[in-house]
Amino acid sequence: MKEKSSAIENTRALGARLARVAACGDVYVLDGDLGTGKTEFVRGFVEALSQGAAVRSPTFSIVNTYNTPVFPVYHFDFYRIEEQRELVSIGIDEYINGDGVCLVEWGTMFPQALPSIAKVIRFSDAGDGSRIIEADFLF
Numbered sequence: 001m002k003e004k005s006s007a008i009e010n011t012r013a014l015g016a017r018l019a020r021v022a023a024c025g026d027v028y029v030l031d032g033d034l035g036t037g038k039t040e041f042v043r044g045f046v047e048a049l050s051q052g053a054a055v056r057s058p059t060f061s062i063v064n065t066y067n068t069p070v071f072p073v074y075h076f077d078f079y080r081i082e083e084q085r086e087l088v089s090i091g092i093d094e095y096i097n098g099d100g101v102c103l104v105e106w107g108t109m110f111p112q113a114l115p116s117i118a119k120v121i122r123f124s125d126a127g128d129g130s131r132i133i134e135a136d137f138l139f
Contacts, residue, residue: 015044
């Protein structure tokens with residue numbers, strides 16, 4: 001799957017589309033440079049499950065939890081993590097093996113901390129104010 005997003009609303013709509021097919025136990029790695037739409041994608045994902053949820057970037061908190069009526073959404077940001085043991089100390093295994101869906105920004109920094117079933121979604125700047133969002137799976 002490869003989509004071009006020319007507006008924040010398009011990026012959020014793609015996140016909402018993934019939310020409709022996601023299931024408990026899924027782990028998605030959101031890979032891309034700063035400002036390529038990863039958090040906006042998560043906003044669309046969470047909004048599709050729980051109207052009015054306020055999604056914030058977990059850059060400083062490492063993980064934010066959104067309790068939706070469908071399942072919990074665990075939104076991680078590995079950007080400021082320096083060593084994998086930091087992830088162990090926050091109990092990453094409990095989240096990954098828990099009852100929700102994990103969306104992990106910058107997850108490629110510590111792939112060994114994630115299960116082999118994790119699916120990668122890549123975000124890139126198309127150079128014209130739009131973004132390219134692509135994955136090796138359909139949603």
